[in-house]
Amino acid sequence: xxxxxxxxxxxxxxxxxxxxxxxxxxxxxxxxxxxxxILAWTILDGFNNFFLxxxxxxxxxxxxxxSVIGTHIxxxxxxxxxxxxxxxxxxxxxxxxxxxxxxLMIGLSTLVSNAVFVLVEITNVEKISIIGxxxxxxxxxxxxxxxxxLFVFVYAFLKKIKKTFFLGNQKAIIIKS
Amino acid sequence: MNxxxxxxxxxxxxxxxxxxxxxxxxxxxxxxxxxxAFSFALVPFQKIGYSFSLAAYNVTSFFSSIGQLKYENxxxxxxNATLLSENARLKDFENENNILKQQLDxxxxxxxxxxxxxxxxxxPQGLGNWxxxxxxxxxxxxxxxxxxxxxxxxxxxxxxxxxxSSKVMLVTNTKTTIxxxxxxxxxxxxxxxxxxxxxLDMVLQTDEIKIGDDVxxxxxxxxxxRGFYIGKIQEVHPSNDHxxxxxxxxxxxxxxxxxxxxxxxxx
Numbered sequence: 001x002x003x004x005x006x007x008x009x010x011x012x013x014x015x016x017x018x019x020x021x022x023x024x025x026x027x028x029x030x031x032x033x034x035x036x037x038i039l040a041w042t043i044l045d046g047f048n049n050f051f052l053x054x055x056x057x058x059x060x061x062x063x064x065x066x067s068v069i070g071t072h073i074x075x076x077x078x079x080x081x082x083x084x085x086x087x088x089x090x091x092x093x094x095x096x097x098x099x100x101x102x103x104l105m106i107g108l109s110t111l112v113s114n115a116v117f118v119l120v121e122i123t124n125v126e127k128i129s130i131i132g133x134x135x136x137x138x139x140x141x142x143x144x145x146x147x148x149x150l151f152v153f154v155y156a157f158l159k160k161i162k163k164t165f166f167l168g169n170q171k172a173i174i175i176k177s
Numbered sequence: 178m179n180x181x182x183x184x185x186x187x188x189x190x191x192x193x194x195x196x197x198x199x200x201x202x203x204x205x206x207x208x209x210x211x212x213x214a215f216s217f218a219l220v221p222f223q224k225i226g227y228s229f230s231l232a233a234y235n236v237t238s239f240f241s242s243i244g245q246l247k248y249e250n251x252x253x254x255x256x257n258a259t260l261l262s263e264n265a266r267l268k269d270f271e272n273e274n275n276i277l278k279q280q281l282d283x284x285x286x287x288x289x290x291x292x293x294x295x296x297x298x299x300x301p302q303g304l305g306n307w308x309x310x311x312x313x314x315x316x317x318x319x320x321x322x323x324x325x326x327x328x329x330x331x332x333x334x335x336x337x338x339x340x341x342s343s344k345v346m347l348v349t350n351t352k353t354t355i356x357x358x359x360x361x362x363x364x365x366x367x368x369x370x371x372x373x374x375x376x377l378d379m380v381l382q383t384d385e386i387k388i389g390d391d392v393x394x395x396x397x398x399x400x401x402x403r404g405f406y407i408g409k410i411q412e413v414h415p416s417n418d419h420x421x422x423x424x425x426x427x428x429x430x431x432x433x434x435x436x437x438x439x440x441x442x443x444x
Contacts (some may be wrong), residue, residue, distance in 0.1 A: 016219065020226035023299035027433035030301060047185050055192065063215040065301050066309075066344055067339070069208050070200035074193060075335075077386050082191040117302060120200055 015064045031146035040155040047084035054080045110144045209372040213339045225299040262371045291439040323441040331405040361389040375426040
């Protein structure tokens with residue numbers, strides 16, 4: 001039960017930060033702390049443990065960001081599946097080849113997030129021409145860099161939380177013969 | 178593909194299909210009570226977060242600007258000397274400005290019933306699409322109402338209303354279209370460009386528009402009264418089909434740094 005409360009609390013706080021703190025400090029190109037949270041959490045918890053949480057987080061994020069319901073859910077589903085796909089084939093972690101894999105996943109997540117959002121929000125065909133513009137490409141690259149930096153902090157934070165709240169709760173079972 | 182991978186793929190595709198269908202259907206009315214309830218829980222935290230973030234930003238801005246102060250001080254001393262001589266000339270322009278204001282019917286604040294509202298959240302995608310304010314239907318706010326800042330500069334209009342909060346669609350939102358006119362009387366429509374700026378479109382070829390002209394709301398066909406300032410023309414060029422003129426308009430507002438806005442409740 002405490003795990004659920006902590007998960008919901010962290011998701012809630014990330015959404016508050018994403019709608020208040022980050023737009024003020026990063027008015028043009030805003031990193032996505034909720035997206036990085038989902039990515040880091042999936043790496044730590046795995047597909048099966050985090051699949052439903054990613055849907056819940058996406059739903060909360062859609063409600064808070066006033067997006068079409070399902071937009072962020074779809075983005076997070078892609079993130080969770082990508083992580084699972086790469087985890088089966090490579091060692092995903094913060095050292096060696098794992099760092100390159102993580103950088104690739106951050107890049108893919110950023111791209112998928114923007115692509116899904118543009119596809120859902122754009123209703124005018126003329127506006128699709130802005131996607132190919134230099135401004136948009138620079139936007140994606142800078143957002144990838146910001147997300148990468150943010151990911152490091154989010155990953156470290158989640159590892160600390162897991163260590164403090166979950167590993168510490170494990171009880172040893174002594175079997176007396 | 179082993180059994181585990183296969184089951185993951187099935188779960189992923191099933192969820193993707195389900196929520197993709199939901200996105201296409203977009204049952205807005207069905208989710209409206211959930212948005213209302215979630216907003217009710219979220220807004221108090223957003224208020225605290227927003228105020229704290231603005232305060233933190235102001236502190237960091239102060240420290241980062243210290244290095245610039247010496248340079249700016251020297252620059253200002255030079256400018257002061259120039260300005261003193263211009264001051265006398267500008268007194269004449271002041272009289273002309275008063276006459277123009279009467280002609281343009283710029284908004285005096287005492288003409289409108291204004292409700293002050295704090296901004297509690299912004300578009301998290303950073304596209305300059307919307308802001309959320311802490312006034313809703315309980316305070317008499319309704320859809321379509323104009324939102325301004327204190328000097329009569331248009332920020333946007335109310336798009337959605339809940340009991341305790343409202344969503345303001347900004348002028349820089351691509352879905353926003355505002356009937357406008359320039360200080361020279363040329364009429365057109367201002368549209369947003371993904372938070373990158375504003376475009377004054379559909380100006381007749383026979384109308385004169387030039388760089389430096391002010392753009393204000395014309396008050397035609399909407400709840401937005403005439404005379405709210407939108408911005409200044411930075412660039413003029415023909416539209417893609419060459420039937421009209423277009424202009425790039427720059428707003429004086431920095432939305433991300435705003436704290437308080439005003440909802441125009443009536444004329």
